[in-house]
Amino acid sequence: MRILLMGNPNVGKSVIFSRLTGVHVIASNYPGTTVEFTKGWAEYKGKRVEVIDVPGAYTLEPTSKAEEVAVEMLKEGDLVIDIIDATNLERNLNLALQLIERGVPTVIALNIWDETKHRGININVEKLEKLLGVPVVPTIGITGEGIKELFSRLEEAKRKKPIKRTEHQRWDEIGRIIDRVQTLTHRHHTLREILEEASIRPLSGLPIAILVLFLSFKIIRFIGEGLIGYLLEPLFTKLYLPLIMKLSLFLGSGGFLHDILIGKLIEGGIDFIQSFGLLTTGLYVPLAMVLPYILSFYLVLGILEDTGYLPRLAILLDNLMHRLGLHGYAIIPNLLGLGCNVPGILGTRILESKRERFIASALISIGVPCAALQAMIFGLVGKHGGQYVSMVYGTLFLVWLLLGLILNRVLKGFSPPLLIEVPPYRLPPWRTMVKKLWMRILGFVIEALPLVLLGVLVVNILYFLKVFDFLANLAAPFIHGILGLPKEAVVALVIGFLRKDVALGMLGPLNLTAQQLVVGSVVLAMSFPCIATFIILLKELGLKDMLKATGIMIFSAFLVGGILNLIL
Amino acid sequence: MVKQISLTHLRRGQSGRVIQIMGGFGMTRRLAALGIRPGKRITKISAMFMRGPVTVRVGHSDIALGFGMASRIIVEVKEQ
Numbered sequence: 001m002r003i004l005l006m007g008n009p010n011v012g013k014s015v016i017f018s019r020l021t022g023v024h025v026i027a028s029n030y031p032g033t034t035v036e037f038t039k040g041w042a043e044y045k046g047k048r049v050e051v052i053d054v055p056g057a058y059t060l061e062p063t064s065k066a067e068e069v070a071v072e073m074l075k076e077g078d079l080v081i082d083i084i085d086a087t088n089l090e091r092n093l094n095l096a097l098q099l100i101e102r103g104v105p106t107v108i109a110l111n112i113w114d115e116t117k118h119r120g121i122n123i124n125v126e127k128l129e130k131l132l133g134v135p136v137v138p139t140i141g142i143t144g145e146g147i148k149e150l151f152s153r154l155e156e157a158k159r160k161k162p163i164k165r166t167e168h169q170r171w172d173e174i175g176r177i178i179d180r181v182q183t184l185t186h187r188h189h190t191l192r193e194i195l196e197e198a199s200i201r202p203l204s205g206l207p208i209a210i211l212v213l214f215l216s217f218k219i220i221r222f223i224g225e226g227l228i229g230y231l232l233e234p235l236f237t238k239l240y241l242p243l244i245m246k247l248s249l250f251l252g253s254g255g256f257l258h259d260i261l262i263g264k265l266i267e268g269g270i271d272f273i274q275s276f277g278l279l280t281t282g283l284y285v286p287l288a289m290v291l292p293y294i295l296s297f298y299l300v301l302g303i304l305e306d307t308g309y310l311p312r313l314a315i316l317l318d319n320l321m322h323r324l325g326l327h328g329y330a331i332i333p334n335l336l337g338l339g340c341n342v343p344g345i346l347g348t349r350i351l352e353s354k355r356e357r358f359i360a361s362a363l364i365s366i367g368v369p370c371a372a373l374q375a376m377i378f379g380l381v382g383k384h385g386g387q388y389v390s391m392v393y394g395t396l397f398l399v400w401l402l403l404g405l406i407l408n409r410v411l412k413g414f415s416p417p418l419l420i421e422v423p424p425y426r427l428p429p430w431r432t433m434v435k436k437l438w439m440r441i442l443g444f445v446i447e448a449l450p451l452v453l454l455g456v457l458v459v460n461i462l463y464f465l466k467v468f469d470f471l472a473n474l475a476a477p478f479i480h481g482i483l484g485l486p487k488e489a490v491v492a493l494v495i496g497f498l499r500k501d502v503a504l505g506m507l508g509p510l511n512l513t514a515q516q517l518v519v520g521s522v523v524l525a526m527s528f529p530c531i532a533t534f535i536i537l538l539k540e541l542g543l544k545d546m547l548k549a550t551g552i553m554i555f556s557a558f559l560v561g562g563i564l565n566l567i568l
Numbered sequence: 569m570v571k572q573i574s575l576t577h578l579r580r581g582q583s584g585r586v587i588q589i590m591g592g593f594g595m596t597r598r599l600a601a602l603g604i605r606p607g608k609r610i611t612k613i614s615a616m617f618m619r620g621p622v623t624v625r626v627g628h629s630d631i632a633l634g635f636g637m638a639s640r641i642i643v644e645v646k647e648q
Contacts (some may be wrong), residue, residue, distance in 0.1 A: 058601035059601045062602055087628045088603075088628050091602070091626075119628065197614065200613065200614050202616050311632070315621050315623060318621075318634070319618055321615060328621065417634025419633045419634065419637060422631065422632050434614075505626070
């Protein structure tokens, strides 16, 4: 049996989904589309049943890709749980009536039931159930109230004869139902509503946005640095280092295998950043330098997402984003890109036109440094002082802006207008947040760790074969002449294709000046995307546009690097 | 006196009744799905400066829409 969870966006569908299903869930694309859905399993009458979290839809007469997919998936389900936002009955009934009209076996979950009381909404559930002719169960996704009853009433859902109605007749019917089941009482503005409005009005909204972003940044650094300083750094130096030193001695402190696994000894000891072996730098960079920031970044981003702040940021920034050929909502994939460019570029799917997706993907892969790279920028450039870190960020932000302005001028077409629902502020349930955070961190470890190790391995083998000496000599005039970097830096730029964090780490032992590090960081951030981003760009944009984006990247990276070298 | 103005000319906090949506089938349907259709009562909550998006309340939900789109939604308001 296959149960479909359907409903408008922002009705708490995913929360109910994670209540119904266990830990084992799969996110995948609907065949032939870029629309993602999640699938899990639940127990129903002693049997394992499939539960699908269908993409949010306002109507079955599709107005978007997600809605087209929802309609397609409807054909493959046996039973629908339609999740309705009880505080928004009228609009949500549109979808419910369409499901009932089609004769689909349906059970309705009247979700967010707890909020109806303090919003002065009174709904007569029995009457609603009678008028609709399907089971209606009030639920509170966050606490799990009503979910058991919802499940126990699934068997009452029966396939019925389809009804024919025009759109007009449907809205009339909804009006009649609302008149009979819902009464509203007046009540005063709550503190939450005052906050909600303040955050989208320009005069109060912009300071709030600055404060939120500033605090987010502070919290990310606080947690990231805390994890490194108090947990991972001691773990690696106190526990892991002695062990790995023994292995180094056992391997004879040198030789091919030693160089691959442990790397070079720096002043007779292992230096986790400079030694560059699989078991030293290969593990230290992703786990002790990057992972803590990935964790803290996604934690804070998850809070911003699930409380409902991001759509408000989209409204505030809509004007700016339009100048870059995008609309306000495009700020979300850009923010995601600060964690890792891959989900950022995947996130551009929420944008409708090909033009927008190209601009957004190019901006993310060029101007938005991922958390791994940022962690290394803080680690390496930060040693020379905060002003150099600011220089890197300032340059990248300027590049992001200018590139968007230029692309918007050069590319044909226009940016479509913003049209979004602004959800109320909600306290996110920790269960869904933890699940999401866990999936994201697991994703990083599974995808990044093998690539980092591969990167370190490739570097060591190429060193052994003296390929780098050849490359370095070849590129020396270029690298030295334009960017002012020593010829050895070419190795880092090449490795940047595999992992940017490893690449920046390779600049460490070169004894660069602060200015050179700034140039190196900026060029690395802007130039060729890492291999994971490269593959995603190819998948999302197609070969032609991917090559176009890559061309822009390489050209702008050397242009900006060259300018920086001249003025610093 | 009853006046017909576009959503963009509505004052903050003022409400009116939607009487016409001057747009194609696609736009009308997308707006209807979000609850904005002729006959509905609509309240303007805020507008960003420099022709930025307009946020309105319809029923119990808030919808933000681009300036151009908002200018094509005609509402009826009572003015003293």
